[in-house]
Amino acid sequence: METDRRARPLPASPTSKEHTNMEAVLSPVEPGRRHVAQAPAAITAVNLTRRFGEGDTSVHALRGVSLGVASGQLTAVMGPSGSGKSTLMHILAGLDRPSGGSVEIAGTEITTLGDKQLTRLRREHIGFIFQFFNLLPMLTAEENVLLPMELAGVKPDPAWVKELTAKVGLSERLSHRPSELSGGQQQRVAVARALLSRPTVMFADEPTGNLDSTTSAEILELLRDAVSSFGQTTVMVTHDAHAAAIADRILFLADGRIVKDLGPSNAGQILVAMEEVSAL
Ligand code: ADP
Ligand code: MG
Numbered sequence: 001m002e003t004d005r006r007a008r009p010l011p012a013s014p015t016s017k018e019h020t021n022m023e024a025v026l027s028p029v030e031p032g033r034r035h036v037a038q039a040p041a042a043i044t045a046v047n048l049t050r051r052f053g054e055g056d057t058s059v060h061a062l063r064g065v066s067l068g069v070a071s072g073q074l075t076a077v078m079g080p081s082g083s084g085k086s087t088l089m090h091i092l093a094g095l096d097r098p099s100g101g102s103v104e105i106a107g108t109e110i111t112t113l114g115d116k117q118l119t120r121l122r123r124e125h126i127g128f129i130f131q132f133f134n135l136l137p138m139l140t141a142e143e144n145v146l147l148p149m150e151l152a153g154v155k156p157d158p159a160w161v162k163e164l165t166a167k168v169g170l171s172e173r174l175s176h177r178p179s180e181l182s183g184g185q186q187q188r189v190a191v192a193r194a195l196l197s198r199p200t201v202m203f204a205d206e207p208t209g210n211l212d213s214t215t216s217a218e219i220l221e222l223l224r225d226a227v228s229s230f231g232q233t234t235v236m237v238t239h240d241a242h243a244a245a246i247a248d249r250i251l252f253l254a255d256g257r258i259v260k261d262l263g264p265s266n267a268g269q270i271l272v273a274m275e276e277v278s279a280l
Helices: 021-026 085-092 115-125 141-151 158-167 183-195 213-230 267-278
Strands: 041-052 059-070 074-078 100-105 126-129 201-205 234-237 249-254 257-262
Touching (some): 059 249, 059 257, 074 085, 074 213, 183 201, 201 213, 257 267
Parallel strands (some): 074 234, 126 201
Antiparallel strands (some): 249 257
16 A cells, blocks of 8 residues: 655654654754644643543543644554543543643633533534544435534535535535445545534544555545645544554554654554554
C-alpha cells in the first residue's frame, strides 16, 4: 500500500525530531525546520488526568498529558491498547470530562462549561469519526450527513453539501440507507458528516479499524485530502503504522502519558517507535 504520498525531508537522525510534550507546547521552534509547533494550536491541553472509578479498583487512564494540537495539521495518536488514546480523544473533543487539567478549544476553556454550552461548542467546533461508523440506520446517507447541522439549527450551504458528498464519492449513494452501503461507503458518509460544519478539529478514533486494507487506504486518502486541500485540523487514533504515516505528527501514549512525539515519519520508522514504546 502506498501511503507516503507527499515528498518530505527525512530527519537528519531518527531521534532529532523527538521532544517532550511540554516542549511542544512551550518551546520556540528552531528556525528553518518544518515542524507542526509552528502552526497555532486549535486545542491546548494542560496536565490532563482522568481516573475511572474510586479507591483500589480505580483506573488512571491519563496521568498528566499536555499538548497543543496544531491548526491545519494531521496529528496521529498511537499506543498500546488501554494506553488512554480514546480517553484522551474524548476529552479533547468535549465528549468526556477530565479529572484534572484544562482543555482549550478555539480559545474557550471547555472543562468549566455547563452541559448545554459544551454541546453547543461541540456542534460548532468538533467533528467525530468512529471505528464503527455510528450512522443512524433509519436515515439515508444524505440525512446522516446533514443531521448534526440540523440538530444545531444551521442550514448548510447546498453547494458545499454537493461538493463535499462528491469529494467523498457519495453522489450516487445519497438516498441509500447504511444497511445498503459497504463499510467503506458508510465511513465515507461519516467523514462527510464530520466535515460538513467545517469543524475546528475533526477527530477520528480508529477510522480504518473495521475496513480492509484497500478501503482503509481510500479513507486515509480522504482524511489527508481534507487536511491538505482545506486545512482541516485532524486528530486520528490508529494502530496502523501505514495510517500514521500520512500524519504530520505522531504522538505515542503509554500508560496514560505521552512518551514519544515524532514529526512526519514513514511506516518503517513508526514501527520502530511502536516497538520502543511497547518495550517501556
Ligand atoms: P485505548 O483507547 O488506548 O485502548 P482507553 O482510553 O479506552 O484506551 O482506556 C484507557 C484505560 O481506561 C483502560 O485501562 C480502560 O480499561 C480504562 N477505561 C476507559 N474507559 C473507561 C470507563 N468508562 N470506565 C472504566 N474504565 C475505563
Ligand atoms: Mg481506544
